[in-house]
Amino acid sequence: xxxxxxxxxxxxxxxxxxxxxxxxxxxxxxxxxxxxxxxxxxxxxxxxxxxxxxxxxxxxxxxxxxxxxxxxxxxxxxxxxxxxxxxxxxxxxxxxxxxxxxxxxxxxxxxxxxxxxxxxxxxxxxxxxxxxxxxxxxxxxxxxxxxxxxxxxxxxxxxxxxxxxxxxxxxxxxxxxxxxxxxxxxxxxxxxxxxxxxxxxxxxxxxxxxxxxxxxxxxxxxxxxxxxxxxxxxxxxxxxxxxxxxxxxxxxxxxxxxxxxxxxxxxxxxxxxxxxxxxxxxxxxxxxxxxxxxxxxxxxxxxxxxxxxxxxxxxxxxxxxxxxxxxxxxxxxxxxxxxxxxxxxxxxxxxxxxxxxxxxxxxxxxxxxxxxxxxxxxxxxxxxx
Ligand SMILES: Cc1ncc(COP(=O)(O)O)c(C=O)c1O
Numbered sequence: 001x002x003x004x005x006x007x008x009x010x011x012x013x014x015x016x017x018x019x020x021x022x023x024x025x026x027x028x029x030x031x032x033x034x035x036x037x038x039x040x041x042x043x044x045x046x047x048x049x050x051x052x053x054x055x056x057x058x059x060x061x062x063x064x065x066x067x068x069x070x071x072x073x074x075x076x077x078x079x080x081x082x083x084x085x086x087x088x089x090x091x092x093x094x095x096x097x098x099x100x101x102x103x104x105x106x107x108x109x110x111x112x113x114x115x116x117x118x119x120x121x122x123x124x125x126x127x128x129x130x131x132x133x134x135x136x137x138x139x140x141x142x143x144x145x146x147x148x149x150x151x152x153x154x155x156x157x158x159x160x161x162x163x164x165x166x167x168x169x170x171x172x173x174x175x176x177x178x179x180x181x182x183x184x185x186x187x188x189x190x191x192x193x194x195x196x197x198x199x200x201x202x203x204x205x206x207x208x209x210x211x212x213x214x215x216x217x218x219x220x221x222x223x224x225x226x227x228x229x230x231x232x233x234x235x236x237x238x239x240x241x242x243x244x245x246x247x248x249x250x251x252x253x254x255x256x257x258x259x260x261x262x263x264x265x266x267x268x269x270x271x272x273x274x275x276x277x278x279x280x281x282x283x284x285x286x287x288x289x290x291x292x293x294x295x296x297x298x299x300x301x302x303x304x305x306x307x308x309x310x311x312x313x314x315x316x317x318x319x320x321x322x323x324x325x326x327x328x329x330x331x332x333x334x335x336x337x338x339x340x341x342x343x344x345x346x347x348x349x350x351x352x353x354x355x356x357x358x359x360x361x362x363x364x365x366x367x368x369x370x371x372x373x374x375x376x377x378x379x380x381x382x383x384x385x
Pocket of ligand 1: 035095096097098099122167170171199201229230231232233238241242243
């Protein structure tokens with residue numbers, strides 16, 4: 001017998017995050033590659049989960065989320081964005097933002113639909129579009145600030161354009177969209193049926209007193225947008241895989257149809273605990289300060305090296321250019337990341353993997369969601385090269 005399947009994603013291999021983390025482990029390297037924090041989750045939150053488990057809340061949750069949590073999310077959105085969201089029919093709790101993105105795309109994209117995304121783009125977008133038979137249209141962000149050129153976007157819009165995917169604050173570049181950007185998007189699609197998927201998983205990780213520009217704040221966008229969030233990012237608990245989608249009720253109905261057959265529901269005791277936890281705004285209001293301090297600490301130390309930081313206004317990632325690093329500048333970014341890991345003991349992510357055409361800008365992404373000691377050791381390595 002020769003069992004075989006025709007791959008739906010023939011060009012997709014193991015993700016770069018797995019590859020680089022494995023390389024980091026094998027070489028005993030400091031791992032600033034994958035985006036996970038190395039400090040502890042709040043003990044209050046852990047105790048809340050444990051108490052709900054002990055109370056026996058260990059069976060399936062309602063498909064769209066525990067109402068206690070949906071209500072708390074709705075209040076948090078009212079508090080942070082001054083927007084009213086209906087907790088019953090506009091919020092769906094998912095097993096991480098990745099599931100939310102997959103559910104939205106699967107519910108929405110039909111064969112031959114085009115979906116615009118901006119490169120460098122988070123790696124789960126493109127495959128999900130293709131699995132639904134859609135065509136990803138990759139538009140490059142404009143350097144050096146990785147902004148969106150809305151004129152270029154306009155030139156790519158046609159009757160097949162189904163959706164535009166935005167991500168702010170942006171992984172991997174740390175760029176954030178401004179009010180002007182959201183107004184341009186509003187203008188651009190106002191006479192079309194184009195939908196928006198807005199990946200806002202880093203909504204609370206934004207710096208220098210910048211306001212997070214959520215699609216939820218723009219009524220003309222909100223009526224046609226699905227916005228995606230991740231508790232894993234906000235509460236440094238990426239392993240819990242807890243997120244949610246906010247979308248208008250007509251779209252939520254379809255998103256839930258997919259969600260119910262992908263996971264059906266998400267972790268019950270964690271949902272109860274998160275509901276209690278986010279009811280206290282101070283539990284999330286400190287997050288921008290925490291990461292801004294880490295960004296400043298890391299970039300100040302990097303100044304002593306030949307690596308050049310790209311301006312980072314949000315997320316917990318810092319891009320560094322190695323164009324001026326004699327030992328690395330002749331290498332492509334994959335080779336540079338490999339050398340940095342194997343020879344110097346510091347793992348990062350090469351940015352070319354986030355481009356549809358694998359463009360190489362000689363940039364590496366470093367995750368600074370780490371303790372000071374780790375960041376110090378990492379920058380000592382960078383200063384040595
Ligand atoms: C931009 C972006 N979107 C979505 C996700 C996925 O989030 P989650 O871990 O909640 O699935 C990530 C995680 O790194 C991300 O960086």
